[in-house]
Amino acid sequence: MKFTLKIWRQDGPQDPGGIRTYELDEVSEDMSFLEMLDVLNEQLIAGDEEPIVFDHDCREGICGSCDLMINGEAHGPEVTTTCQLHMRSFHDGETITVEPWRATAFPVIKDLMVDRSAFDRIIASGGFVSVNTGAAPDAHATPVPKENADRAFDVATCIGCGACVAACPNGSASLFLGAKITHLGELPQGQAERDSRVAGMVAQHDHEGFGGCTNIGECTSACPKGIPLDVISQLNKDLRTAIKHGH
Amino acid sequence: MTDTLKTSDPASPDDPQRHDDAAGYYVPGEPLTGREHAPDGPLEERWSKRVFEARIVNPANRRKVSVIVVGTGLAGGSAAATLGEAGYQVKSFCYQDSPRRAHSIAAQGGINGAKNYKGDGDSVQRLFYDTIKGGDYRSRESNVYRLAEVSASIIDQCVAQGVPFAREYGGLLDNRSFGGVQVSRTFYARGQTGQQLLIGAYQALERQVGAGTVEMFTRHEMLELVVVDGRARGIIARDMVTGEIETHLADTVVLASGGYGNVFFLSTNAMGCNVTATWRAHRKGAYMANPCYTQIHPTCIPVSGAHQSKLTLMSESLRNDGRIWVPKDAKDADKDPREIPEDDRDYYLERIYPAFGNLVPRDIASRQAKNMCDEGRGVGPEVDGVRRGVYLDFADAIERLGRKAVESKYGNLFDMYARITGEDPYEVPMRIYPAVHYVMGGLWVDYDLQASIPGLFVAGEANFSDHGANRLGASALMQGLADGYFVLPNTIRDYLADSPFDKITEDHPAVVEARQAVQARIDHFMTTKGTRSVDSYHRELGNIMWEYCGMERTEDGLKKAIDLIRTLKDDFWRNVKVLGSADTVNQSLEKAGRVADFLELGELMCIDALNRRESCGGHFRAESQTEDGEALRHDDQYAYVAAWEWAGEGQAPVLHKEDLVYEFTEMKQRSYK
Ligand SMILES: Cc1cc2nc3c(=O)[nH]c(=O)nc-3n(C[C@H](O)[C@H](O)[C@H](O)COP(=O)(O)OP(=O)(O)OC[C@H]3O[C@@H](n4cnc5c(N)ncnc54)[C@H](O)[C@@H]3O)c2cc1C
Ligand code: SF4
Ligand code: FES
Numbered sequence: 001m002k003f004t005l006k007i008w009r010q011d012g013p014q015d016p017g018g019i020r021t022y023e024l025d026e027v028s029e030d031m032s033f034l035e036m037l038d039v040l041n042e043q044l045i046a047g048d049e050e051p052i053v054f055d056h057d058c059r060e061g062i063c064g065s066c067d068l069m070i071n072g073e074a075h076g077p078e079v080t081t082t083c084q085l086h087m088r089s090f091h092d093g094e095t096i097t098v099e100p101w102r103a104t105a106f107p108v109i110k111d112l113m114v115d116r117s118a119f120d121r122i123i124a125s126g127g128f129v130s131v132n133t134g135a136a137p138d139a140h141a142t143p144v145p146k147e148n149a150d151r152a153f154d155v156a157t158c159i160g161c162g163a164c165v166a167a168c169p170n171g172s173a174s175l176f177l178g179a180k181i182t183h184l185g186e187l188p189q190g191q192a193e194r195d196s197r198v199a200g201m202v203a204q205h206d207h208e209g210f211g212g213c214t215n216i217g218e219c220t221s222a223c224p225k226g227i228p229l230d231v232i233s234q235l236n237k238d239l240r241t242a243i244k245h246g247h
Numbered sequence: 248m249t250d251t252l253k254t255s256d257p258a259s260p261d262d263p264q265r266h267d268d269a270a271g272y273y274v275p276g277e278p279l280t281g282r283e284h285a286p287d288g289p290l291e292e293r294w295s296k297r298v299f300e301a302r303i304v305n306p307a308n309r310r311k312v313s314v315i316v317v318g319t320g321l322a323g324g325s326a327a328a329t330l331g332e333a334g335y336q337v338k339s340f341c342y343q344d345s346p347r348r349a350h351s352i353a354a355q356g357g358i359n360g361a362k363n364y365k366g367d368g369d370s371v372q373r374l375f376y377d378t379i380k381g382g383d384y385r386s387r388e389s390n391v392y393r394l395a396e397v398s399a400s401i402i403d404q405c406v407a408q409g410v411p412f413a414r415e416y417g418g419l420l421d422n423r424s425f426g427g428v429q430v431s432r433t434f435y436a437r438g439q440t441g442q443q444l445l446i447g448a449y450q451a452l453e454r455q456v457g458a459g460t461v462e463m464f465t466r467h468e469m470l471e472l473v474v475v476d477g478r479a480r481g482i483i484a485r486d487m488v489t490g491e492i493e494t495h496l497a498d499t500v501v502l503a504s505g506g507y508g509n510v511f512f513l514s515t516n517a518m519g520c521n522v523t524a525t526w527r528a529h530r531k532g533a534y535m536a537n538p539c540y541t542q543i544h545p546t547c548i549p550v551s552g553a554h555q556s557k558l559t560l561m562s563e564s565l566r567n568d569g570r571i572w573v574p575k576d577a578k579d580a581d582k583d584p585r586e587i588p589e590d591d592r593d594y595y596l597e598r599i600y601p602a603f604g605n606l607v608p609r610d611i612a613s614r615q616a617k618n619m620c621d622e623g624r625g626v627g628p629e630v631d632g633v634r635r636g637v638y639l640d641f642a643d644a645i646e647r648l649g650r651k652a653v654e655s656k657y658g659n660l661f662d663m664y665a666r667i668t669g670e671d672p673y674e675v676p677m678r679i680y681p682a683v684h685y686v687m688g689g690l691w692v693d694y695d696l697q698a699s700i701p702g703l704f705v706a707g708e709a710n711f712s713d714h715g716a717n718r719l720g721a722s723a724l725m726q727g728l729a730d731g732y733f734v735l736p737n738t739i740r741d742y743l744a745d746s747p748f749d750k751i752t753e754d755h756p757a758v759v760e761a762r763q764a765v766q767a768r769i770d771h772f773m774t775t776k777g778t779r780s781v782d783s784y785h786r787e788l789g790n791i792m793w794e795y796c797g798m799e800r801t802e803d804g805l806k807k808a809i810d811l812i813r814t815l816k817d818d819f820w821r822n823v824k825v826l827g828s829a830d831t832v833n834q835s836l837e838k839a840g841r842v843a844d845f846l847e848l849g850e851l852m853c854i855d856a857l858n859r860r861e862s863c864g865g866h867f868r869a870e871s872q873t874e875d876g877e878a879l880r881h882d883d884q885y886a887y888v889a890a891w892e893w894a895g896e897g898q899a900p901v902l903h904k905e906d907l908v909y910e911f912t913e914m915k916q917r918s919y920k
């Protein structure tokens with residue numbers, strides 16, 4: 001296969017950046033999207049051009065590192081992570097545009113790499129259960145109904161990739177927030193801090209410069225883990241309760 | 248099963264006593280005892296004795312005591328969180344952009360815990376025994392017992408944090424049996440156990456970041472260990488965004504930097520997994536133990552072409568229902584497998600091991616797959632002239648159980664396979680091939696997890712750990728969390744009870760020297776302006792390691808590999824090409840540093856493998872097999888931990904042997920025939 005690649009290059013946060021066009025030949029349909037970029041990078045190095053910077057690590061769709069905007073879609077045309085996307089999802093001869101996540105709260109570091117540390121700060125503001133090591137009761141002390149455990153698991157699969165933010169016209173991280181609120185809210189262990197958790201996390205979310213949710217739903221269609229939109233209703237519900245309780 | 252103590256007849260030419268294969272490649276050193284800080288007495292009392300005897304740092308003083316933790320995987324994340332809770336001043340480092348992305352996130356199958364919730368006869372004693380046996384009698388009894396003992400508390404801790412383990416309809420935790428053991432002691436969260444456990448540890452860590460006890464340094468790579476007056480006192484790290492070389496000093500350093508499977512280039516590890524943190528410590532005096540012990544997993548998706556960047560693991564549970572075969576005749580290799588009649592197929596595992604069939608242990612399944620492909624009977628695309636794949640066929644299972652049942656059991660794995668290969672495994676047999684998955688080797692530690700440099704502690708896959716020559720499924724997650732939540736926080740306090748140590752400043756000569764060494768290496772890479780990319784060296788090293796230090800190793804092959812690696816290393820230092828600048832993100836520069844260390848590690852792995860002329864656990868030496876081709880251990884010669892000391896650039900490493908003394912278990916030779 002053969003592709004024309006239009007790729008965002010930006011030297012650093014201060015550089016305005018721009019699209020550069022590359023031609024790539026002899027791409028196999030079995031290559032992953034990132035392997036295709038590896039091959040392009042080898043070609044660039046051979047021609048003395050600096051390779052393209054992008055985040056990636058596990059290449060298994062689980063660490064949440066990879067984060068490319070491909071033809072205007074977060075993680076590209078399939079519902080999966082960029083690293084699990086394969087070239088067979090494209091047509092021979094196609095032009096593919098690759099850009100970084102765009103959001104106020106995710107500034108570009110270089111080329112396709114952005115800073116998503118805001119997500120960590122949101123978790124540090126309440127996305128946990130306060131239990132010191134060694135202070136836990138026996139794991140069977142509190143049974144958890146299977147439906148709640150399953151629902152907690154389903155939303156706990158969020159990989160923190162930020163596609164929801166990149167896809168949202170408001171740059172909101174409500175899906176990410178809602179996933180964590182729902183995960184811990186479904187479990188008995190998460191109840192004691194339910195109010196302070198949602199209040200703290202939402203305050204940090206707004207402080208980081210993420211936008212508000214206007215129920216557009218782009219987030220959930222871009223989410224590689226299928227986090228459902230109703231976690232945002234749960235988020236809003238929990239927030240209302242917390243406010244009622246004086247948070 | 249037979250007793251091995253008599254297997255080597257001194258008159259036989261195979262007698263390992265007559266061999267010193269690695270002669271000339273190493274220098275014999277003083278023996279090690281490995282019993283530092285290890286209490287004696289009854290096995291089941293040793294850990295509580297140590298917990299009691301390890302001194303406590305006065306809570307009021309803890310804020311003045313500083314700890315560096317490199318790594319935020321299960322081991323490092325849990326250690327940093329727990330030390331933060333205890334009140335120490337912690338600095339935590341990872342190379343990813345978030346601690347939650349450490350490679351532990353990718354573990355699928357589950358975590359063992361001796362809870363006996365199923366009432367099927369499990370106990371600490373049984374988990375201990377299974378682990379010792381699984382490790383082929385090459386681990387320490389005291390350590391393994393402790394691991395089994397704390398395993399139950401791990402499950403309690405994780406549940407309390409909100410880890411959504413699978414549950415039964417009654418609301419209680421579900422368990423499954425894993426890796427061929429006879430009890431159900433594996434806790435799991437669908438196929439994403441590592442992810443859920445890591446998120447638990449990550450949230451505990453972020454809680455401490457919020458509380459101000461832990462300072463987090465993401466996108467920071469440790470490039471050197473600082474040793475002052477014989478003690479580990481800090482690290483030199485590079486800020487991977489600004490390129491700044493930073494000095495971080497502390498009272499103690501914990502390395503939890505994961506495994507080095509990427510020395511093989513292709514492995515199931517994440518792309519960034521590296522040996523740099525532990526290798527730099529090794530060069531500063533920390534012994535590297537059993538570096539050749541590698542685990543190769545049989546059910547990975549095969550290489551599809553020269554572009555391949557990593558390999559993907561599929562759960563071993565597939566072997567419960569899938570049947571493994573290759574064509575009897577190499578001529579059928581590129582035929583549609585569905586058109587190859589039953590009579591022309593070789594279900595080789597069922598043929599060679601009728602008792603265990605497709606469920607033989609990982610190393611046997613892996614080695615036999617390689618043998619079939621070496622015979623030319625492999626299937627799938629030809630890469631470098633060889634087809635490296637065997638069929639894993641579900642046609643019988645689908646007929647017997649129905650497609651629905653197969654789908655509900657393996658649906659997500661089948662989907663993953665289809666996405667990666669573009670083939671439908673319900674219709675066409677899957678193709679699988681072994682891949683490097685885990686390393687049992689790592690930095691040598693004593694019972695307290697302290698390395699041979701005082702003040703340096705090592706946790707998780709980075710240490711040579713409790714798995715001996717082979718690790719049981721679902722035990723790495725257990726060990727990482729055991730180390731981080733329960734063992735290390737209890738042992739490190741004994742060391743820290745003597746702190747605060749002498750204040751040192753950044754202009755201390757040892758600190759300056761470490762920083763300069765880092766800078767010099769970076770300058771070298773930036774100015775070499777060679778002609779070959781870093782990846783091309785890494786790939787070549789990987790091929791050498793896989794060919795000669797992979798599933799089956801021979802004296803000649805290993806010697807050849809050492810020569811090849813030395814030549815490659817010379818060329819790398821003269822001819823590597825790193826473009827761009829060092830004061831911004833530079834992924835080629837990051838990789839160059841890692842490959843430089845892999846090249847040195849690779850050589851040591853081959854020397855270790857050469858010295859160990861026995862087959863044990865995941866280590867198969869062709870010279871040491873039974874008449875029917877099975878692994879043959881030599882307990883009279885090799886029942887020791889090989890702890891290697893760095894002797895300097897271009898010098899033969901020094902071998903320290905720590906004898907393994909079995910007081911409570913009888914060493915048995917395994918047999919799967
Ligand atoms: C695909 C796969 C599936 C697996 N499945 C299972 C399973 O089902 N059950 C099981 O028990 N085990 C499993 N394992 C093994 C297990 O996941 C690992 O052994 C374990 O998670 C390692 O944890 P760790 O904390 O030691 O290291 P890691 O999780 O690898 O963490 C290493 C940390 O060190 C940091 N780091 C590394 N080098 C540097 C440096 N130079 N500077 C700064 N930071 C650095 C990284 O950023 C990271 O934070 C699996 C492994 C793989 C690859
Ligand atoms: S909610 Fe989905 S898209 Fe958003 S961070 Fe989580 S996994 Fe990524
Ligand atoms: S690289 Fe880990 S999810 Fe894509």
